[in-house]
Amino acid sequence: MEQAHLSAESALDHLDRGVVLFTLGGVVFNATEASLAGVLLTALATLLYAVTRNRIANLEDFEFAESLPSPPGIDLGRFTLICQWLGSRQLFEGLLGDLVDPEIGGSAEAARRHIRAALWPALWARLREKIQALFWMDR
């Protein structure tokens, strides 16, 4: 069972790499012929794939989130939704874990400020790492 799960994950990684390469190809082919509609549709399809794929990767990772109490000042539902669709469980736990620090989670305002400042750069860094891994640049 575990073996089947791992091989499915590995196949999906290859699919991700294929999508990135085909996106590059699609953008280049259409751009050389100045077909803006082609470039945009290819980019849109890739965006849709990325979001769907990430959500499916997180399918079982957020079941516990419903039972968590909301930290003061944080809209846990919205934060969970963003992490489910765009991030990961590690990112979710990491950012919530930061709030244990009295410097950060001491007041609602400080907690909000931290999440606001940390969430989007963390998502961006995750995307960058993923793209680097797909292009074998992480080795």
Add this chain to the structure above:
Amino acid sequence: MPNRRERDFFPYILVALIAAALFFLLLMDRRSPIFSTPAGMAPFFFIVLAIAATLALYAMRAPAPASEQSDGLWLKWHRSGPIGGALTGLIFLWVYWAYDWPAPNRYEISERRVNEMCGIDPPVPDDLIIWTTPDPLTLIPGYMLVGMALGAVVGFFFPRWHKTMNQYARLTPAGPWLTHPYPSGLLFGLIFGALIGTWLCPMIFSISDGRPFIRLSTSAISVFLAVGFYLLFEVTHYRHRMTRGAYATLATVLGVGVLLTSLVWFLDAQLGISATAYCFFYDTWNTQTNELQPGWLPATAGAAYGAMCGAITMSVASGFMIIRAALTGNRDLST
């Protein structure tokens, strides 16, 4: 490993919808190219297939929802014949526009090419040929109304037809196969399609406002896609009760629809049936008054055209009736 029946198959339907949407996109691309070259289009294909693969994976992993979703308001509305018919009319017009409407890269069948296409001698002078093409948007009300009327005919007459067939089947030894919704629906589609086609095709042809002639393949694709969409939306209503057998029926019905449509498409492309049908109509055309002269030729061509559309429509629509009857035990086809 969860039980197969506990899985939510809705994403499979999403996959089918995405595939159908992609098909529409390809049709539109044929009219006014979106992608620069086939090489520019191929990556898009791959990405859409990848989306379909991930959704199918989701379908395999996701647990079934705790409670069955109650009737969505639009599904209820969707189930009535006239509204389904109006939507069918809209999809029909969309494919017609994408596939047949004049465009630089399209081989058009219309009066503008009649002399060359039908080999008319002496040629019809240009001033007797209507050159202007109407705005496709102005056709929307007409197509929706005709679709609504046809949907009402199917919704009203088919349950009665099937009831009559059941009674007839009990009286004759050779009739049991007619009690099944599929052959009964197919026969209904052929007969009513031919009757409606005899009346509607010459009438539409005689309007002649410069629009191109609807190819046989366009009609087949439009009817299959429109009724297929309708079937998929209906099936979503029963998705938590769908069994493996019901999905097999769904796949068979859609497969038969695809085969019939492909057959029409192939014959049309290989034998040039649409151009022949156009010339067939044109033989009885009065170019002075822009009206069809009375005669059997256009009526016969209209009957064949209508029977083909009717057979595809009812082939797909009766599939839904089989699925619903199997799932709910409801043999009444009236709702």
